[in-house]
Amino acid sequence: MDQPSALSPDLIGRESEVVLFELERGAIRKFAEAVQDQTPECLRGDVAPPTFPTTFRITIPGLTYDLARVLHGAQEYRYERPLRAGDRVRCRVRVADVYQRKGRLGEMTFLILVMEGRDESGTSVFTGTTTAILR
Amino acid sequence: MIGPVLPARSDQELDRGSVLPDLRKPPITKVQLVKYAGASGDYNLIHTDDETARSVGLEGVIAHGMLSMAFLGDYLCWLAGPESIRRLSVRFVEMVRPGDTLTCRGRVKEQTTGNAGRQLVLELWAENQRAERVTVGEAEVHLA
Numbered sequence: 001m002d003q004p005s006a007l008s009p010d011l012i013g014r015e016s017e018v019v020l021f022e023l024e025r026g027a028i029r030k031f032a033e034a035v036q037d038q039t040p041e042c043l044r045g046d047v048a049p050p051t052f053p054t055t056f057r058i059t060i061p062g063l064t065y066d067l068a069r070v071l072h073g074a075q076e077y078r079y080e081r082p083l084r085a086g087d088r089v090r091c092r093v094r095v096a097d098v099y100q101r102k103g104r105l106g107e108m109t110f111l112i113l114v115m116e117g118r119d120e121s122g123t124s125v126f127t128g129t130t131t132a133i134l135r
Numbered sequence: 136m137i138g139p140v141l142p143a144r145s146d147q148e149l150d151r152g153s154v155l156p157d158l159r160k161p162p163i164t165k166v167q168l169v170k171y172a173g174a175s176g177d178y179n180l181i182h183t184d185d186e187t188a189r190s191v192g193l194e195g196v197i198a199h200g201m202l203s204m205a206f207l208g209d210y211l212c213w214l215a216g217p218e219s220i221r222r223l224s225v226r227f228v229e230m231v232r233p234g235d236t237l238t239c240r241g242r243v244k245e246q247t248t249g250n251a252g253r254q255l256v257l258e259l260w261a262e263n264q265r266a267e268r269v270t271v272g273e274a275e276v277h278l279a
Contacts, residue, residue, distance in 0.1 A: 027174075034174035035205035036161055039138070039212040047217045050208035054201050057176045067179045068191045072200040076224035082217050 007065065007098050007109050007134065014056045015094040020021035021117075023048060026084040031055065046082040051075075053117060053128050058093045060113075065134055073110070080124055089117040089125055096129070109134040139216035141255070142278050146248065149255060155241040158210045162236045163198050171202050193230075201271040202225035203237060203261045210239035210259065215276040220276065225272030229263070237261045244273065253278040 010122075025045035032042040032049055041047040083089065097112040115128040140156060141149065141158065168182050177199055180187035185195045204225050211220055231237065245256035255278065260271040 029176040031205075034167065034170040035202060035209060036167070037205070037209045037212070039209060039217055041217050042212065048209060049205060050217070050220055051201060051205045052224050055176050060212070068181055068187060070179075072227050074226045075201065075204055076222070078222045079220055082220065122188075129261070 007063070007111055009098045010016045011060075011063060011095045011098055013095060014060055014062060016092055018090050019056070019058050019090045021056050021089050021091060023052075023083055023085050023087040023089070026081070027055065028052065028085055045085055048085075048087075050077060050079070050082075052083060053077060053091075053115065053126055056091050056115065056117070058091060058115070060093055060095060063095065065111075069135055071133040071135065072130070073133040074129075076129040078127045080126065081126065083117075087125075088120055090120075091115055091117045103133075105135050136172070138213035139219070141214050141276070142216065142219075146246065146253070147254070149243050149246050151243055151245060153243040155243070155257065156213060158206075158213060158239040158240075160206050160209075160237050160239065163202070163231060163233055165196065165233045168196060168198055168202070168233065171199055171205075175199065175201060177201065194232075196233065198231035198233070200231075200233070200270065203227070203231055204272075206237055206239055206261055207259050207270065207272060207274075211257075211274050211276070214257070215255075215278065219276045220274065221276055221277055223259075223272065223273040224274070225259075225270050227270050229237070229267055229269040231263065231269050235269075236264045241274075251277065 029045040093115045096114045111132040113130040117126045188196045241259040257274045260268045
């Protein structure tokens, strides 16, 4: 097996395609049930729980790493409004930053990914920022 | 207690430093991690397969960090209502394992009142049964 090479700062600015996600009531309910959410609107599948955009999985061409070596360091979501069943959201992810830092576990690579979700009129609905740490 | 909890509270009750009611979640089980993997699309096997987890130096499977963030999202919906959430930011600081019981807690960091209503910045965290903070963060809500 090849050793995964360290991610390079050359990746900064690289973007995914725009991907359309349609929010299905059943998927919202399944997510709410899995996290034992108690919010009635979420359990009914009307409103998506705040972390639901984590289900929007998009890959960025050229960005590969060993999943078992990744730690999720931090996550942020900003919302203009909640996502609801029936929403059609167009999302894109970009590499906002890549940097190395020495930590407890030695040299680590920090990868910052930013996802933007827009409604069909092009208005921003949410922004998700992921900090992944590769050890 | 039926939510949302905060809109009914007075400005004084939501002063900087006010302690929020807590929310204890049921113990995390391996079945929940499998369900969460399916519902979220995070199929990283360190969350569902002990062998894979051990192969990277863990004692066994660990919970998805995002599961603890989802708990804080649930907490926030209960506190403020799902329509009022503007931001949720967290850092994952400790690992969570099956059998752990997380309790969500919080405190008011900032309260501002304007024409659009009240805006609150909340300090939130999830702690385990040993009172260790495993996921810590901050949220912003607008109460109408």
